[in-house]
Amino acid sequence: MSDQSQVRPTLLYHLYRGASALLAPLMWSKVAGKLRQHGVPEARVRERQGYATLPRPAGRLIWFHAASVGESLSVLTLIHRLGEAAPDLEFLITSGTPTSADLIAKRLPPRTRHQFPPLDTGAAVARFLNHWKPDLGVFVESELWPQMLVRARGAGVPLVLLNARLSPKSVASWTKRHATARFLLDQFALMLTQNAQTAVNLKAMGADPARLKEGSNLKALSDPLPVDQNTLTEVRNAIGPRPVWVASSTHEGEEETVLAAHKALLVDHPDLLLLLAPRHPNRGDQLEAMIAEAGLTSIRRSRDALPRTSTQVYLADTLGEVGIWYSLCPLVLLGGSLREIGGHNPFEVMQAGGAVLTGPGGYNFAESFAELIEVGAAKEVTSAETLTHAVGAWLTEPHTLDTARDRARGFLARQSDQMDQTVTALLELLPQK
Known part of the structure; x- marks a missing residue:
């Protein structure tokens, strides 16, 4: 992996950090309201502020972060295989929607737990990382939260972008912000793409080709739908x-x-x-x-x-x-x-x-x-x-x-x-x- 100091934070990233601090109360009000409407208990609602509701297990912990239902369920087969390969491993899944939390709770592999992710603010992310201290962080598909990435990498957590998928619109948008895209992608020790085209897109955005590999499409290996x-x-x-x-x-x-x-x-x-x-x-x-x-x-x-x-x-x-x-x-x-x-x-x-x-x-x-x-x-x-x-x-x-x-x-x-x-x-x- 290249020296992280060679790719420095950009002005756009600093502006994002400042804006997220100013908008934190509004962001909290919005996400908390949605969770409460779904009947999520108040203690779990506060997970979005980085307050854990479960203890950190002993041993090595892999943290998977996914956007919603499809991405969350797609990692379960991978967690099963990792757990079989290394029986000492523990797992944490974070996803932001109540629906994904409900579905994951019914299908949790052994030694796995779910939490709602922290808001992408300095205080919430710091609380989350201080409690969970993951040994590896895996971000699924295209859910890239700048402070979550930068602070986790700064805490010494190796990061992986898994099942990477980017729409042409996202690629065009990030390419216009090449320096910031390169800075964020530099936080990853490894990027596993769904296909060769995504690897080409990530290179265009500034990804280090040495850290890019073509991986499997996790959704292709999810459990089959239930049949009565x-x-x-x-x-x-x-x-x-x-x-x-x-x-x-x-x-x-x-x-x-x-x-x-x-x-x-x-x-x-x-x-x-x-x-x-x-x-x-x-x-x-x-x-x-x-x-x-x-x-x-x-x-x-x-x-x-x-x-x-x-x-x-x-x-x-x-x-x-x-x-x-x-x-x-x-x-x-x-x-x-x-x-x-x-x-x-x-x-x-x-x-x-x-x-x-x-x-x-x-x-x-x-x-x-x-x-x-x-x-x-x-x-x-x-x-x-x-x-x-x-x-x-x-x-x-x-x-x-x-x-x-x-x-x-x-x-x-x-x-x-x-x-x-x-x-x-x-x-x-x-x-x-």
Whole structure:
């Protein structure tokens, strides 16, 4: 690692420090209010000020900081593997949202605890570091808080940027502030990127190429979505031998495209069933009316109904059952992508054995989709016509769907191999016992 003194704090960083001190009361009021609205106990709310609610465990401690739900859950598999490789290790996860805290609490690996992160102010970060004294700090994806990084590095904590992912907008913004970007990236002893393009972007921002390595995509190795086997069997028996395709996590303005494609598909596949699982199930009434207006028959899952022979659209307007639909059918269109919404996690489909169709608006997973499309595990569609063609091709030529599924499995296997390399890299940065 290069000498940290060679990359000095910039004027912009000093201005940030001053502004954060002045705005600390306002920041505290905002984040505390959100946590209290969610019913978070007051003691835990004060974790945002750096006051710990749990003791610091004895032994070496790895601290993972993640932005929200997806990032938090993505590190759990890595923590499991690290814990198996080094049984003396202890782990701390910090994430800022109540939802992520609730979900993590249900899935905590052994020797792991969760806290809300300190606000990025000098006093809060100092309290946090003085209590937890982490032996290694791992920042997941793009959650970079300047004072948290600089003060942790100053306290002698080796830092890692893990699963690094940066949008083109973020890269453009940071590149304009090259000196400050270089200063912040210099705090990291190691940067593990999701793919080669992110490494190129980080170099453009000023990262030291010697500290850059391509790592695994953690989200590709998260635990599969839960599946209620009784429900899966019940729905599968109700559908029988009919062909099925899934449109999952669709948003307003996307279902029109999906339904138009389904009507076109019914011409050549008259017994085809569309399983439509909207991102927001409370839109069930609206979607039921839309399906009827399109001249299609439907039954709603929220009414405990099962598809019949005459059902053309099974409206899965429930929460927590997406894993069932992915297990039911390997041909999945992921919503949030037919419009500029950002898309959703393709790896959840692949972990269930499926192949993915996506629109051009899945920018939150742009790097992943580009790689999946390149290896043949996914296809991009842009309209009702191209969606019709893609689904139709996989229905009429099932061997091509099988090939796409094989490519998806191969991608996941490569991520698992890279995960082993990530474990080794993190352990090498830890101080000896």
